[in-house]
Amino acid sequence: MKPDLESILFRKFKEGDYAAFNSLFTKYYQPLFLFAKKFVAEDMAKDFVQDCFYELWKNRKKIEVKNTLSAYLFTMVKNRCYKYFEREQFKAGKLNEIEFRLKQEEFNFFLNSEKSVLEFEIRDRIQNTLQKLPPKCAQIFNESRFNGLSNKEIAQKYDLSLKTVEKHISKALKIFYNEFKEHTYLLFLLNFKNN
Template structure:
């Protein structure tokens, strides 16, 4: 008997909390709403969930709704749910991308720290292999930024001797630290 009712009559009975009227609305419109959602979302499970959410909302707000055209109301409600669903997916994806980017940056910083530590240790080891005077001249030149003239004066050497020690230390360090060389 309920199947013979018009949409308007079903809405009136729905407002009166008639579960059979709700069931008839569900039977009439479930597939249409599912097709709309599935076409927009692309997954069966999510489309079914949206249809379920729409009918749950329809039942929960049955006494508050002022529905004039049931079919139009349901289709517009579904489109509204789909829009919100897509927005939430976009927001969630942006959030996940942000977290992923943050983790990549943290990993990069950690990798850089490890590489710097490794390079520092390798440099210290290589400097220990240099003769004491050559190592001292290299450190004054490169780490303390002293000029060849100042180093020569401080160590009582000729400028040529200081240049020789710097050149020699650079060659030895280059040979020992070749693994850290980048083509840049």
């Protein structure tokens, strides 16, 4: 099985390839920033994310990612935000103990929720998978599964036979099944659609 693009980028990044690092930065900066902004001010969120990428680059040779790079990065940013509240807010008396514990629970829930932590990664993987499909196949599958059109509506919109639409969708589903084997709930949602 060929390694995916992110695995190749991460390997090059660990070898000191700055272009690979820049690609990872471009891919993850915005979702990490939006994540941090849920808990701290915008300027601080930017600083925290940039600090995390600096640490990532500085320690690239000894980094071990056990699950996914996205989960690793989200954890880094989460810990940076959490330490800020613990050190600057709680110790300075700006948050009382109850408020602090509520914020702690919010962090834990957000990080441990599969939907919230993986949604950026899954969305990105869906787009990458769509790009692997032939253009017309990707277009039809996107209309069917993500824009909510029925097979009949797609056939009318693109002047295709119903059978052709069904063949494109079937082909796309096979590729998605291969790409998302570990996300059975997503496969169920992609497959379970009234046409």
